Every structure is written in C-alpha cells, then in structure tokens.
Amino acid sequence: MLFKPWQLAAVISSAAIATSASSPIEQDFAPEDIISRDVCILGGGGSGTYAAIRLKDSNHSVVVVERNDYLGGHAETFYLDDEKQFINYGVEGVFNDDLSKEYLERLGVSWDSLALSTLIDKYVDFNTGKEVLPPSDLLTTVVGAALYRLAIQKYTTLDQGVYNLPDPVPEELLEPFSKFVEEHALQGVLRLVLMFAQNVGNILDAPLLYIIQNFGVPHINALLEGGYITPKNGIAELYDSAAKVLGNDVLFQTTAIETNRSDSGVSILVENHADGSRKLIKAKKLLITFPPLLESLKGFDLDTKETGLFEKWNWMSYHVAIVNNTGIPSGITVGNADPNNGPASLPHTPFQWELEYLGVPGYLASKIIANSSVTGDDAKNLVISDIKRMGAVGTFDVPADGPNIVQFGSHSPETLIVSTDNIRNGFYKNLYSLQGRHSTFYTGLTFCTDYSSVLWAYTNTVIEKMFS
Structure with a gap:
C-alpha cells in the first residue's frame, strides 16, 4: 500500500x-x-x-x-453469459426505506421495485418426489401477515430486529413456536413464516424468540407497506x-x-x-x-x-444453489411440502425450502437448510437427489443427464442460537x-x-x- x-x-x-x-x-x-x-x-x-x-x-x-x-x-448474483440476465440467489433485495435508498444513492446504484413473490405453483413432497395437494387452510399473504403481526406486536422491544429482551425474559418467547401457533390459531400463516424464517430449520420446534427475530414486525411492515427494492443490475x-x-x-x-x-x-x-x-x-x-x-x-x-x-452457540448450515436442466417447466416455483407433517406440511431438516423461479427461463434457485454437520457436498447431493426423485416418479420430465448445479454458495454458519436456559439467564444482555x-x-x-x-x-x- x-x-x-x-x-x-x-x-x-x-x-x-x-x-x-x-x-x-x-x-x-x-x-x-x-x-x-x-x-x-x-x-x-x-x-x-x-x-x-x-x-x-x-x-x-x-x-x-x-x-x-x-x-x-450473502449478496450473490449469477450473471448469464451475456450479463443481460441475472439471478440474485442470495439476498434478493432490501427494504424500500430511507436508509436503504440513501445507501444505494451514495454508491451510485439505481434500483427497481422488487415484487416479492409468495406464490408457489406446485407442491411436491421432496421425500418421495410426488406432487401433493397444497396445505389446507392457507391464508393469503396480506391476511396471514396481518394476523401474525397482531399476535407478536406486544413484543415491542424486538421491533428493531435486536435481541433487546425484557428481564425476566417472558417464558412465552422461550416456548416452541408450535405452542404459540396453537394459542393464536396461526396454522394458516406457517408457510409464510417459513418463507422468511426457513433458516431456523424446523420452525415449529424453535423458540418463539428466534421466529420473531427472523420474521418480526420490521419484516412484516416491509412486506405489507414499504415494499422492497433491488439494484437494477x-x-x-x-x-x-x-x-x-x-x-x-x-x-x-x-x-x-x-x-x-x-x-x-x-x-x-x-x-x-x-x-x-x-x-x-x-x-x-x-x-x-x-x-x-x-x-x-x-x-x-x-x-x-x-x-x-x-x-x-449452536448454528444451522445454509447453502444456496442455482440449478438448470431440471425438466421443471419454465416459470414454475416448486414448494417442498411433507403431508405427514401437519399443520402446513412443513419439511423437516435437512431440506430444500423450494425450487424458486426468479425470472430467468430454465433456471431455479434453491436454499438448503440443515444442521451444522451438513457439508456443501451433502447439500449438493440433496439438491440433485430430490430433483432426480421427482423425475423417477414422473412428477417432472427430468433429463437423464440432469439436473445441473450451475452456481453454489455457503452461508454457513447461519442462525446462531443458544439454549433457552442460556437466554433465560441473561445470555443476550x-x-x-x-x-x-x-x-x-x-x-x-x-x-x-x-x-x-x-x-x-x-x-x-x-x-x-x-x-x-
């Protein structure tokens, strides 16, 4: 220098x-x-x-x-050969708020509005490869998010996404999310929660605190009110x-x-x-x-x-991938649903959250969530085997030489958590x-x-x- x-x-x-x-x-x-x-x-x-x-x-x-x-x-972009098409396969966008826009302006980066899609076109049990019915009782995004916000809004100290916990810590925050779901009749919101908090893994088993930290009031406000933006290129x-x-x-x-x-x-x-x-x-x-x-x-x-x-600390492994040559029709997002795991047919770790269409024909993005022992090679094998299984049972016409992983990345370690006893005893303070x-x-x-x-x-x- x-x-x-x-x-x-x-x-x-x-x-x-x-x-x-x-x-x-x-x-x-x-x-x-x-x-x-x-x-x-x-x-x-x-x-x-x-x-x-x-x-x-x-x-x-x-x-x-x-x-x-x-x-x-984690802000990764895959550019196709001509660089006119691209896929943001890590971070897709940021909140449409003053701070984010000022930062992009400071760096001379222009942006577009980002329509965050919550639509899943087909549900497949990735364990069997077979198409399944959509989970019952799903609420619309607007209704579900509003209902969920109403249920968690009393925890105002968490509104900034920081572990600003009362002392003593409310026991409800330390109990499994499944109990909170039952008490507040949030079964129809679970797929929406999974969309934002899939990095937690088995969300029903996780303490409510970690669900709110990954899908709390700031995230809901962005989803329902402010919206999202993303750099044009x-x-x-x-x-x-x-x-x-x-x-x-x-x-x-x-x-x-x-x-x-x-x-x-x-x-x-x-x-x-x-x-x-x-x-x-x-x-x-x-x-x-x-x-x-x-x-x-x-x-x-x-x-x-x-x-x-x-x-x-305990933590989750989190990997991202882009695949092609899958045989899945262009424009289709495939959600992972286990009909034996109610409510909402949520997948069990390790799992691919979904095979997500992000606007480039022939390419799908995947996010793979597992415990900390799962390696990058394990995650790649999971992606390939899940899609091949869909081909084997005829759900999709997967080519014999497919699928192909064209881009792969690791976001591990992700979702660092501690035991509820540690939280109760003032860990975050x-x-x-x-x-x-x-x-x-x-x-x-x-x-x-x-x-x-x-x-x-x-x-x-x-x-x-x-x-x-």
Whole structure:
C-alpha cells in the first residue's frame, strides 16, 4: 500500500506502540506492511461493507479484512453469459426505506421495485418426489401477515430486529413456536413464516424468540407497506460499487490470524490466502462482523467472558444453489411440502425450502437448510437427489443427464442460537455488554436479524457507540 510522507510517519509511529515481544504479532514489519487506521473491520459482508462506507464518509480511516475475493457476503448474483440476465440467489433485495435508498444513492446504484413473490405453483413432497395437494387452510399473504403481526406486536422491544429482551425474559418467547401457533390459531400463516424464517430449520420446534427475530414486525411492515427494492443490475452491483469506493482499503482473500487488544487500541496480524503474505494492522477500534464462533476466532486474545459466551452457540448450515436442466417447466416455483407433517406440511431438516423461479427461463434457485454437520457436498447431493426423485416418479420430465448445479454458495454458519436456559439467564444482555470491550465492537447476524436493511440500521447504532 502506498503512503504519502505524512501518512508514513504516522504508520511508523503507530507501529512503535509497545506490546508483548513474545507474541509473533510483534515481529518486525517493513513500513509498507504496517497499516494504521481508526477502525479495522473484519468481514466485508453486508454489515462490514456498510460500516466501512459509513465510517469513511464520516472521515474515519478504515481497513476491511475480507476472506473472499469480493464484498457482499450473502449478496450473490449469477450473471448469464451475456450479463443481460441475472439471478440474485442470495439476498434478493432490501427494504424500500430511507436508509436503504440513501445507501444505494451514495454508491451510485439505481434500483427497481422488487415484487416479492409468495406464490408457489406446485407442491411436491421432496421425500418421495410426488406432487401433493397444497396445505389446507392457507391464508393469503396480506391476511396471514396481518394476523401474525397482531399476535407478536406486544413484543415491542424486538421491533428493531435486536435481541433487546425484557428481564425476566417472558417464558412465552422461550416456548416452541408450535405452542404459540396453537394459542393464536396461526396454522394458516406457517408457510409464510417459513418463507422468511426457513433458516431456523424446523420452525415449529424453535423458540418463539428466534421466529420473531427472523420474521418480526420490521419484516412484516416491509412486506405489507414499504415494499422492497433491488439494484437494477443485480445485488452484486451494490458491492462492486462499494469496492470501488473503498479501493485499497479492502484486503481481499485475507483473514486475521492473531490479535492483541486493549482499551487503548488493537493490533491485528492478517494473512493473505493466495500468497501467504502478512501485514500488521494497528487500529483504534476493531469491528467484528462475522459470527463469533470459537473456531473462527483462533489466534484471538479472547478473555474468559468472551470465551464463555461464544462457546455456547449452536448454528444451522445454509447453502444456496442455482440449478438448470431440471425438466421443471419454465416459470414454475416448486414448494417442498411433507403431508405427514401437519399443520402446513412443513419439511423437516435437512431440506430444500423450494425450487424458486426468479425470472430467468430454465433456471431455479434453491436454499438448503440443515444442521451444522451438513457439508456443501451433502447439500449438493440433496439438491440433485430430490430433483432426480421427482423425475423417477414422473412428477417432472427430468433429463437423464440432469439436473445441473450451475452456481453454489455457503452461508454457513447461519442462525446462531443458544439454549433457552442460556437466554433465560441473561445470555443476550451479556453478549451486548461486549460492545466496546478491549476496543472491540460487533455487528452482523449474530447481534441482529439477518436482513440487510435492519442490519444496516443496527450497524449505525454500533458506529455511534464506537465514537460516543
């Protein structure tokens, strides 16, 4: 990285900050391999990229450490050969609110309205491959969403998508969602809830808290009132634009391998995957945006409070795919329905949520949800075997050489959860108390619902706390 003379002097001065000589993070670095910034951001997904742009626009210097060779994380776009057609197979769009529109405008990205389709054209039991009848008692989207919002609206502290829990935590939030469904006669809403909260897995078994966090008041308001928007040239356009704005302030294909943190600043040793080169980052603040699992934090100087919290996580695996050569007629979305699992014929993990038509003839998108032990290869095999099963029983005319997975991605780890005992005993209060500890802050799906617009709003609050 090139520095002007005054910048270089600041870097050398920053590098001279004394730390433990016994740690490999304190090896000698050439000046060009030392990066001095106000904030180091670990993770260039939706939250990390947004934070970097916000901080840069507020005259704070930043560096983003991103393991991939692109920004955006779950915001993936598959462009066909001529690039005139594309499929957003991760994030499809964002809320049509002021924050989202201002962000897109800041990055010079124009947008279209996004009509979020809740229509399923055919229901198939993916376990047998046979077409089945639509689940009974399904309510329309508008009626179902309104009924569901009425049932959950008393939990106003969750309206921002953050785990802002009363003390004590209401027991209803810790009970299985199935009990809440029965008490509020929400059977006709279950397929709609699955559409937004499929990443939870078996939604009827999950605590109500995690259902609301993935499909709560902000999501319902967007669905019924504000609507959605999406970049005209694919969701990846937003992050390509952000990468241009950030320029050399992003270290791609790089991860943090060791940290030394204190109340006066942080040192982060990072390594490039491609060539093995290392750099030393010296920053006033550290912002972690990826899920803080212990296996993702090897080399970090965690204290006992941090370790005691991070070791409690359970999580889901979540994979996305685009398939063609399926034999499924163009324009058809196929929903996964298990008629032996009432109400609403919900699928059991591991499952494909649906084979979703997103506007490009011949291509369908899939999202695969399973427990944490399911690998990417397992997920691919599930996609292929489910569709072949449909062909074997004659539901669709699947070609002998099909289907083909033309694009695949992992969003794991997804849906980090803890036991109800941990929630009851103040886990989330203790988690949020980590903000600012050892000059370290957090944002991302672990601390807020995994929807871009809500995450950006939460990230704003973290930035405010960072410099308050």
